[in-house]
Amino acid sequence: MxxxxxxxxxxxxxxxxxxxxxxxxxxxxxxxxxxxxxxxxxxxxxxxxxxxxxxxxxxxxxxxxxxxxxxxxxxxxxxxxxxxxxxxxxxxxxxxxxxxxxxxxxxxxxxxxxxxxxxxxxxxxxxxxxxxxxxxxxxxxxxxxxxxxxxxxxxxxxxxxxxxxxxxxxxxxxxxxxxxxxxxxxxxxxxxxxxxxxxxxxxxxxxxxxxxxxxxxxxxxxxxxxxxxxxxxxxxxxxxxxxYGKKRPVFGGPRLKSLAPDARRQQASTLAPLLRGFCSSHTRMIGHFTDDDRVLEFINSNDLPKLAPMGTSCPDHFLRTKISPLVLELKPDESLTGVKELKEKLAPAFEKYRELYKVYYETCKHPNSPAMRDPNPVVILYPGVGMFTFAKDKQTARVAAEFYINAISVMKGAEAVSEYTSLPRQEAFNIEYWLLEEAKLQRMPKPKALSGRVALVTGSAGGIGKAIAKKFADEGACVIISDNDPDRLKSAEEEFTKQYGKDAFAPTLLDVTNAAQLEKSMHTAALAFGGVDIIVNNAGLSISKPLEEHTEKDWDLLYDVLVKGQFLVTQAGVNVMRKQGLGGDVLNIVSKNALVSGPNNAGYGSAKAAQLHLSRLNAAELGADKIRVNVINPDAVIADSKIWAGAWAEGRAKAYGVKVEELPAFYAKRTLLNEIILPEDIANACFAFVGGLLNKSTGNALNVDGGVAAGFMR
Known part of the structure; x- marks a missing residue:
């Protein structure tokens, strides 16, 4: 032109x-x-x-x-x-x-x-x-x-x-x-x-x-x-x-073919928690995955072994992607079953990368250089599948991926018209460990209590669940919001996007009794953030009927959602946590009704009691994995709750001889503190368990009910 x-x-x-x-x-x-x-x-x-x-x-x-x-x-x-x-x-x-x-x-x-x-x-x-x-x-x-x-x-x-x-x-x-x-x-x-x-x-x-x-x-x-x-x-x-392609095929032509899109993403979601665990040996990291066509063209090429170790040229690229990526020596369709075997297979690659980074640091450092930083890779390339990036938060991990794609484009162009050259190692070091860059890092605000953590909250499109998800996001966590109601989930997604931005959360449709949706939710967590650290079992429903009116269908529904649902979500979440090897938290939102006997409540109350004891059983089993299991027992949280929008409220009002609109005041009046319990109160209790001060507590229950003496633990 x-x-x-x-x-x-x-x-x-x-x-x-x-x-x-x-x-x-x-x-x-x-x-x-x-x-x-x-x-x-x-x-x-x-x-x-x-x-x-x-x-x-x-x-x-x-x-x-x-x-x-x-x-x-x-x-x-x-x-x-x-x-x-x-x-x-x-x-x-x-x-x-x-x-x-x-x-x-x-x-x-x-x-x-x-x-x-x-x-x-x-x-x-x-x-x-x-x-x-x-x-x-x-x-x-x-x-x-x-x-x-x-x-x-x-x-x-x-x-x-x-x-x-x-x-x-x-x-x-x-x-x-x-x-x-x-x-x-x-x-x-x-x-x-x-x-x-x-x-x-x-x-x-x-x-x-x-x-x-x-x-x-x-x-x-x-x-x-x-x-x-x-x-x-x-x-x-x-x-x-x-x-492009005039002198020789782009990147020397393809060396292998990519898996089909669905197979790529399935392979990536299976592997991501393992990679996250390795990359978090120094600082807990958040992951990002992309199988962008530009990435696939590069990682599937004959020139990958030559170009990837060279690193990037532009300082902006280098500062965000590190000295060079880690290229996985796995077949695209490699079987990824067997956590122990996979860890043993991946461990040498990470050990070698960390050792090479240490050599780079020791060789290039100056007398006044800052101490060596995290030696783990930021960019991990899986030929035939895609690219993973890991950083302190989602935005940084996503931006690192964008920068490496920029670097790929630079290598592609340079190789098309000449020969690509990267920054000499000493020059790269002088940028990475520049005292002015170090001063900039030191000025950055301290990470929030849940920075680097990923939480999946069931039933989080409204009520208690949404309050918990927002509290965790406020404290720096990445959140998977979920609900079995598509319209309600869509509304929550719009609200979270406006309040937190897309890097803070990912939505997933989840009926906790649906195995396929549960698998997809864990798939979402792994691809969006690299895994999961906190599971909050909050999804629930309530049925209040006299014994003679309670049907078998009512009973099965309560036990499927409350007990079986808690079991299945915990099981799936623990599988991911064990891959990561970073420990974790399971928080179960149970109820005062797990401890207190009341009228017209046989199905719901007994299911809540089962949830409570299942929590104790899980705590006893998972301690060796550093996975804590704790319980929050709310009572009468009416605000923004689907449970209170229909028959449950009518049933409880009938049981206590009051009008539906009188329930909030009725519940508050019967507590020792005479307080109405809000979703935010439950969210604060959840944060108390995972915010860092109770890391040595498991198998505990925290009542958030304004003080109901009959519900005291004993």
């Missing part, structure tokens, strides 16, 4: 094939005169296209005049994406604002590349807006270039060229000298000076390619910078497309 056509003709979404043209002229007009507003608008558009940059990657800036609050005079200020954040969701609060002249005057005190980290603290002396975000290490890369609007992105298509062995030559020829080249160097003050030097030596260029790193492009207006970026990336992508 003609790279200069934007100056002569209006562009539309149809002008580009490999990137998205999203500019809305009406929206831009509404921001006319607001350069910072246009910067944010441009940044959000760029960040919305993952072909241009990945989550959290890249940074953008603009320079404009503003009134100096001390002198009242107009002065040049640079607004640039601050430390952390994501340009796709960037807001004004995510920008750093600095005096341009002060930033550039730091060259007067710069002592050379050995001391450039000390310049980061000096950025604070250049701050214009004291309420703005802290400046990032990339600040001087924007500050030393004279352009009003600048984009620094990590497009796969550009990095593929930047990471090619002869990337400099390709860049020169592809853009006829209009894109400069700066060899790989860690981001910082000195790299900013190198960019300015490149511009001085190549006046009139429209951008700079950073070896193994990314792309700088610019313009005099937000729109010119935006279009310039799209055009350069589009040309890179066109060039790669023209060369």
């Amino acid at each position: 003609a790279l200069e056509k934007s100056k002569n003709a209006a562009l539309t979404s149809g002008s580009f094939k490999h990137v998205s043209y999203l500019w809305d002229e009406e929206k831009a007009k509404s921001l006319a005169g607001d350069e910072v507003g246009l910067l944010i608008y441009r940044s959000n558009l760029l960040g919305a296209d993952l072909r241009l940059t990945n989550y959290g990657g890249g940074n953008t800036s603009c320079k404009a005049t503003a009134k100096d609050p001390l002198t009242g005079k107009e002065t040049e200020v640079m607004w640039v994406k601050g430390s952390g954040g994501d340009i796709g969701t960037l807001k004004r609060s995510g920008l750093a604002a600095l005096y341009v002249d002060r930033l550039r005057s730091l060259t007067n005190v710069y002592r050379g590349i050995r001391y450039e980290d000390e310049m980061v603290e000096l950025f604070n002396h250049c701050i214009y807006d004291l309420a703005s975000k802290a400046p990032s290490i990339d600040t001087p890369l924007h500050g030393f270039l004279p352009f009003k609007h600048i984009d620094h992105l990590h497009p796969d298509a550009a990095i593929a060229i930047a990471a090619a062995r002869d990337g400099k030559r390709i860049t020169q020829e592809l853009f006829s000298g209009t894109i400069g080249w700066v060899e790989w160097q860690r981001p910082g003050f000195d790299l900013g000076l190198k960019l300015r030097q490149c511009l001085d030596e190549n006046p009139g260029i429209r951008g700079i390619m950073l070896g193994s790193h990314g792309l700088f492009t610019w313009g005099d207006t937000a729109y010119e910078s935006y279009v310039n970026t799209l055009e350069v990336v589009e040309r890179c992508a066109e060039y790669l497309e023209e060369n």
Whole structure:
């Protein structure tokens, strides 16, 4: 395509094939005169296209005049994406604002590349807006270039060229000298000076390619910078497309075939808890699985053994995916039965990976390097099946997968036009264990009590179950919400998406008496998060009838849902926990009725008593696996409960000689504390068992009933 056509003709979404043209002229007009507003608008558009940059990657800036609050005079200020954040969701609060002249005057005190980290603290002396975000290490890369609007992105298509062995030559020829080249160097003050030097030596260029790193492009207006970026990336992508399969088959051609989609996902869900257990030997991890076509093309290829150990090139990729992935030496259709045998088969691969990571650390470390971090892999490749990633939370694990897919695209492009090169090990180490990165890690908030934990809560589309699921999500857990009512589950899914986002939960339709749905629910937990750590048996129903009116059907239903359901869900959850080898928790929501005898309650009360004793039996059996089993005994939790919406409430009101609407006050009045019990009260009791303070408690029951003396444990 003609790279200069934007100056002569209006562009539309149809002008580009490999990137998205999203500019809305009406929206831009509404921001006319607001350069910072246009910067944010441009940044959000760029960040919305993952072909241009990945989550959290890249940074953008603009320079404009503003009134100096001390002198009242107009002065040049640079607004640039601050430390952390994501340009796709960037807001004004995510920008750093600095005096341009002060930033550039730091060259007067710069002592050379050995001391450039000390310049980061000096950025604070250049701050214009004291309420703005802290400046990032990339600040001087924007500050030393004279352009009003600048984009620094990590497009796969550009990095593929930047990471090619002869990337400099390709860049020169592809853009006829209009894109400069700066060899790989860690981001910082000195790299900013190198960019300015490149511009001085190549006046009139429209951008700079950073070896193994990314792309700088610019313009005099937000729109010119935006279009310039799209055009350069589009040309890179066109060039790669023209060369795919031209020199040799992509990735050397396929070495094996993938399993069928259903078989892949079944194999992955069976294996995920075992992998999660190995990856959690240092810190408990959350998993993510993908069998994206781009992943399968790579992991099934002849070039996998050559390219995978090389690692990634772009620092953004590397920081999130580690030095290299672990490639499993399992057949796609390998039998995954036999937990002990599988662990014995996988253990040597993990031990070897950890040892190689230790060697990498010991070989590359500096006298002041931080202590070695978790030596387990982040990315695990299973040829014929897919890719697993593990990290401290779901979002980080998912983003790691996205970054490795970016890295795959880079390798694919570089191999198509030349030969892929990765960061040298020492350079990679210098990024991973950079003292500035370590300081950033130390500033991160402490993990919440349930971070790294996965909880499956039955009957969690409403009432007690939903309150428990929300409490656990509030405390950092990933939650599997479930219900046997599709409409109710859909409503809860919408509520959780709005409140927590999609990384915090996964929905599954679950009738606890349905073996197929139960298997699918554990399949969901394994694929979404890598396994399960907490099972909450909350699903239930109530039937209140006099003895003579109680039917066999009533009896079977109560025992199937309450007792058999608790047994089956616990059994399935424990199977997953044993694969992980991380222990776990089973919480059974039973009832005061397990202990208290009352009228018209033979079926429900006896089923609750069975649930209570089944809990004790499970606690006795599972202790050796470090799986705790505990009970919550609620009473009369009426709010948002299906149980109280129909015949049960009428039956209990009749049994006690009161009206249905009088039940809440009736139940409260008969308690020692005279309190109405809410779903949140039960959720808090559940958290008390799993929040970390009661890790040595099992076989216990906690009454949450406002104080019913007849229900005291004895």
